[in-house]
Amino acid sequence: MNPNHTNRRNFLKLALAGGGALAVPGLLSACAASNTSSGGGATSASSKGAFTLPSDINAKWPKLSSTEVVLAGFGGETYQVRHQRVFDQFSKLSGAKVVDAPWDYGKFLNMVDSASPEWDAIDFDGYSTVALIQSGKAPAKLADWVRRCDLVDQAYQDYAAGSYAYSVVLGWSSSLKEAPKNWADFFDTKKFPGKRAFPKSIYAGTVEIALMADGVSKDNLYPLDFDRAFRKLDQIKGDLVFYDSYAQGQQYIVQGSATMVAIANSRMIQLKKDGKGDFTYEQAVLYPWGAFPITKNAKHADAVNALIDTMSHPAVQAEVARSLYLGPTVSAAFDLLSADEKALQPNSDENKAKAAVVNTEVAAKQDGEYVKRFFDWVGK
Amino acid sequence: MLPPALLLVLGMLGPVAVTIGVALRENGPVGAVTQPMRDPMVVHSIGKTLLLAVTVTIATWICGLLFTLAVGLAPRVVGQILFGILFLTFWISLLVRTYGWVLTLQPNGALDTLGRSLGLTDAAGFGLFQTLPGLLPPMVHIMLPYMVLPIYASLQALDPAQVRAARSLGGSEFLVLRRLVLPSLRSGSWAGVLLVFILSLGFYVTPAFLGGPGTQVLAMVIGVQFGRLENIGLTAALGALLLIAVLVLYAIADRIFKISEQWERV
Numbered sequence: 001m002n003p004n005h006t007n008r009r010n011f012l013k014l015a016l017a018g019g020g021a022l023a024v025p026g027l028l029s030a031c032a033a034s035n036t037s038s039g040g041g042a043t044s045a046s047s048k049g050a051f052t053l054p055s056d057i058n059a060k061w062p063k064l065s066s067t068e069v070v071l072a073g074f075g076g077e078t079y080q081v082r083h084q085r086v087f088d089q090f091s092k093l094s095g096a097k098v099v100d101a102p103w104d105y106g107k108f109l110n111m112v113d114s115a116s117p118e119w120d121a122i123d124f125d126g127y128s129t130v131a132l133i134q135s136g137k138a139p140a141k142l143a144d145w146v147r148r149c150d151l152v153d154q155a156y157q158d159y160a161a162g163s164y165a166y167s168v169v170l171g172w173s174s175s176l177k178e179a180p181k182n183w184a185d186f187f188d189t190k191k192f193p194g195k196r197a198f199p200k201s202i203y204a205g206t207v208e209i210a211l212m213a214d215g216v217s218k219d220n221l222y223p224l225d226f227d228r229a230f231r232k233l234d235q236i237k238g239d240l241v242f243y244d245s246y247a248q249g250q251q252y253i254v255q256g257s258a259t260m261v262a263i264a265n266s267r268m269i270q271l272k273k274d275g276k277g278d279f280t281y282e283q284a285v286l287y288p289w290g291a292f293p294i295t296k297n298a299k300h301a302d303a304v305n306a307l308i309d310t311m312s313h314p315a316v317q318a319e320v321a322r323s324l325y326l327g328p329t330v331s332a333a334f335d336l337l338s339a340d341e342k343a344l345q346p347n348s349d350e351n352k353a354k355a356a357v358v359n360t361e362v363a364a365k366q367d368g369e370y371v372k373r374f375f376d377w378v379g380k
Numbered sequence: 381m382l383p384p385a386l387l388l389v390l391g392m393l394g395p396v397a398v399t400i401g402v403a404l405r406e407n408g409p410v411g412a413v414t415q416p417m418r419d420p421m422v423v424h425s426i427g428k429t430l431l432l433a434v435t436v437t438i439a440t441w442i443c444g445l446l447f448t449l450a451v452g453l454a455p456r457v458v459g460q461i462l463f464g465i466l467f468l469t470f471w472i473s474l475l476v477r478t479y480g481w482v483l484t485l486q487p488n489g490a491l492d493t494l495g496r497s498l499g500l501t502d503a504a505g506f507g508l509f510q511t512l513p514g515l516l517p518p519m520v521h522i523m524l525p526y527m528v529l530p531i532y533a534s535l536q537a538l539d540p541a542q543v544r545a546a547r548s549l550g551g552s553e554f555l556v557l558r559r560l561v562l563p564s565l566r567s568g569s570w571a572g573v574l575l576v577f578i579l580s581l582g583f584y585v586t587p588a589f590l591g592g593p594g595t596q597v598l599a600m601v602i603g604v605q606f607g608r609l610e611n612i613g614l615t616a617a618l619g620a621l622l623l624i625a626v627l628v629l630y631a632i633a634d635r636i637f638k639i640s641e642q643w644e645r646v
Contacts, residue, residue, distance in 0.1 A: 106607055195487050200592075202608060241487060242510060242592055256488035257509070375604050376421050379596030 053089045054315045060145040061309070064094050066300035069307050071292070072101040072108060072122040081323050090310050096303035108295075112137050117295035120304035126152070129160055129291040130364035139293035143305040147312040149329040151347070152289045153360055160291030162311030164320060165327030167286040167346035167355055168205035171268040171279035172260045173253045182283050183213040186260050187232070189239045194259025197252040200242035203374040205285030206233070208356055209262055212283050218356035224366055226373045233377060242378070253277050265346045266325040286346055286355035289329045321345055396623065403620040406613030416617050422601060429598040432512070432587070433580035436519045440576045441569060443520055444527030448565070451528075452535045463532075466525055474522065478589045481518040485509045485590065510592025518586055526579060527572035534568025535561075570637040578626050598622060 073079050079100055087098040101119050108124075111117040112132065132139060133156070141158045142148075148157045151165070172180055173194075180192055186209070189196075198206070208221050210229040241258050243249040246267045252258040254276050261268075268279035292308050294301065310316055317333035320326050327347035328334060334342060342348045346355070363370075403412045416422045447466070451459040469477060484490045485508050492505035508514030538561065546556045584599040591597065598618060606615040 104607075106610055109610065237593060240593075244589070252486065255483075255486060257486045371608055375609070378593055379421055379425060379601065380593060 051085050051319045053086070053093065053310065054313060057310055057313055057316075058093055058306070061094070061306050062145070062302065064096060064302045064306055066096045066303035068097045068099050069121075069300045069303040070099045070101050070119045071304070071307070072103050072119045074103050074123060075100055078324055078326075082320070085319055085323060086310065086316055087307075090307060094303060094306050096300065096306070098307065108293075109137070111295055112139055112293070113296045115297055117297055117299070119295060120298040120300045121292040121294045121308070123163070124291050124293050125287060126156070126160060126163075126289045126291060126360045127287075127358065127363040127367060129293050130156060130360055131367055132293060133159065134364055139291075140296050140298060140301065142294070142308060143301075146305050146309040147330075149289065149312050149317075150331050151329040152291075156291070156360075159293060160289060161329075162292050162308040163290030163329055164317075164324075165286065165288050165290070165329060165345075165347040166325075167265045167281065167284035167327075167351075168209070168262055169265045169268050169279045169281060169284040169346075170260065171253065171263055171271065171277055173256065173258070173277045174275065175256060176259050179278060179280075180260060181280065183209050184215075186262070187213040187236050189236060192259065195241045195252075195257060196236060196239055197243050197249045197258035197261035197263070198240045199244075199246075199249065199262070200378050201244045203370060204264070205262060205358075206374060207370060208285045208358070209283075212356060218283055221356055222359040222362040222366075224362075224370065226369060230373060230377050269325050269344055281346065281351040281354045284346060284351070284355040286352060286357045288347060288352075288357055288360065399616050399623070400620045402612060403616035407617050412617045412620065416614055416621065419614070421596075422614070422618065425596050425598050425601045428595060429581060432515065432519075432583075432595070432597060433577050435516060436523060436580045437573055437577045439516060439520045440523045440527045441573055444524055444531055444572055445565070445569065447524065448528050448531040448535055449561070451532065466528060469521075470525055474585055477522060478518060478586045481521075481586075482509075482589055485514050485518075510590065510595070512595055515587060515590050515595055518590055519580065519583065522586060523576045523579060526575045530571035530575065531565055531568040534565045538564045567637060570633065574630065574633045574637075578629065581626060582622060 073082075083098065091097050103123065105128075108119065108122045109132075111119060129139070139159055142161055146161060149161045149163075150157075152160045152163075170180060170183060170186055172192075176192060176194070178192070180186060180188075185192055186196060207224050207226060207229040210232040211221055211225065212218055214228060214232040216225075216228075241252060243252060243261075246264050249261050249263045250267050250271055253261055253271060254274075265279070265281070265284065268277065271277040272279065292304075292311070294304055294308075298304055311320075312330060314328075314330050314332035314336060317328040317330045318336035321328050321333060321337060322341050325344055325346070327345040328337075334345075334348065337345070343350070345351065406412075407415045447462070451462050453459075454462065482489075485506075487505050487507070487509055489509070491508070492501065495501035495506055496503070543556060543560060546560050551559070582599050583597060584603065587595055587597045588600055588603070591600070599622075602615050602618050602622075605611040605618070
């Protein structure tokens with residue numbers, strides 16, 4: 001079986017963004033989420049203060065001839081903010097317009113080494129990128145003049161830059177009388193009544209969460225023991241409600257459909273700001289870095305490299321962390337964040353110490369089995 | 381005339397041919413049928429899909445028949461309003477309707493809140509969300525117009541004079557209904573049943589939204605296997621299987637119930 005399967009967060013965000021039949025469930029959840037997080041959340045956070053690209057950003061760029069760069073991403077609020085804060089200015093500076101394409105894992109896989117790819121790059125998980133390389137479908141290497149990101153695993157720094165860290169956290173509704181502390185509490189439906197919201201479109205730390213709840217130490221999760229994890233998951237299956245997109249997961253908490261949720265850190269930060277719930281970075285499943293892999297024969301190779309160079313600048317990384325709570329993959333970016341801003345990031349020193357850090361290489365190898373086992377379990 | 385026909389052939393039959401071609405290439409002619417059946421998850425999902433399609437079809441037929449009779453028997457204005465309401469839902473996106481059901485059925489959602497205020501349920505709620513029973517009302521709701529339309533066409537074909545004649549000759553209301561009205565609705569019913577059954581077999585959006593574990597229908601399996609698992613062989617085989625099942629079903633039904641004639645009336 002092909003080892004490069006998928007990619008939970010990406011799919012969830014795709015679902016949120018819309019586009020294609022698979023995106024259907026999330027489209028509506030997105031509507032729901034805009035209700036739940038009006039006033040809080042990504043856009044409002046980003047609207048404070050202007051952000052100007054640092055003047056040294058294009059210091060190493062060659063002359064660019066492309067007039068556009070096509071990036072497959074998740075649309076929605078996240079990309080709206082990215083455009084507002086970074087892409088629009090990038091376009092002015094480079095003369096290349098950033099064109100959004102709806103995210104599609106299979107489509108990118110077919111495109112990465114095709115002669116005439118439709119996209120230049122895609123917003124991808126670290127382990128998906130590693131899986132691409134492991135399966136002999138390596139994306140194009142970044143140009144020499146593109147900034148490298150020091151928090152990306154050394155071996156992949158030539159392929160992965162400009163991206164971010166995120167984690168799947170334990171969140172709960174403010175209606176709970178006592179705050180849960182860890183995933184063992186998430187599985188304890190006697191002590192903490194109510195449904196638990198879990199993703200069903202694709203896994204998001206699912207097995208890691210179950211193993212930690214079953215007593216495996218957060219530092220000894222890999223390689224993942226699927227049998228043990230799914231046995232544990234069967235125990236609470238009756239108490240789960242499944243969501244198709246992170247937005248729907250948020251909506252469950254707001255509506256009181258679930259008292260606890262396993263969801264992306266940024267979503268819980270939004271809910272916390274709105275006073276709807278709280279979360280912990282304790283035992284969070286941290287995906288430490290991602291990538292924007294470039295198709296081998298990208299039509300706008302110069303511009304896409306310049307875009308990734310821009311996104312890898314510490315100032316831009318810090319701005320994305322500030323406005324979207326997507327953790328920096330450049331250590332210098334942390335120096336630009338205030339203590340409060342740092343405390344929100346999934347991969348600040350303090351939060352990283354609490355988290356179960358995903359072993360990107362092993363996760364890439366196990367992804368195929370993970371996806372298969374996950375869908376067998378959901379469908380059962 | 382030729383260009384549209386050509387477009388239809390290329391745009392519609394082309395992908396179907398490719399799907400069947402891939403199914404045969406990846407699995408071989410025997411494997412295309414046997415390979416998917418080796419995966420217990422697929423077999424399980426086929427069972428669920430059939431169960432769901434049969435249940436939905438029966439429930440929709442009962443509701444559709446009652447609805448159509450109500451439309452036909454009610455005063456003209458009321459009938460028109462009923463009909464209007466039904467088809468108004470056609471104009472609302474399927475997604476919106478489905479999501480409306482999500483908000484209704486989800487734990488602590490509209491239904492649970494209503495049930496609690498009426499004292500019908502406790503804090504735990506009805507627990508219908510992401511279960512098979514919870515999937516039925518939304519699917520029947522979405523399928524209803526497809527059932528009502530052909531039955532209504534049959535009803536229209538029934539001459540009111542015939543009903544008056546039956547009544548004046550002493551037939552009781554029940555007898556007229558049983559011996560005259562219902563038999564004349566038979567062909568419309570079969571057309572509706574077939575249409576709803578076929579649509580239910582390939583239903584994706586509503587089960588994807590409202591389904592939970594154990595309601596993984598075939599269309600969802602295809603979606604997952606294709607979009608995330610890159611399992612082209614299995615996907616093509618399942619797609620071809622579903623298509624052929626529907627075509628065979630239609631051919632048989634058409635032979636027996638002359639459904640294609642029914643369409644001309646609609």
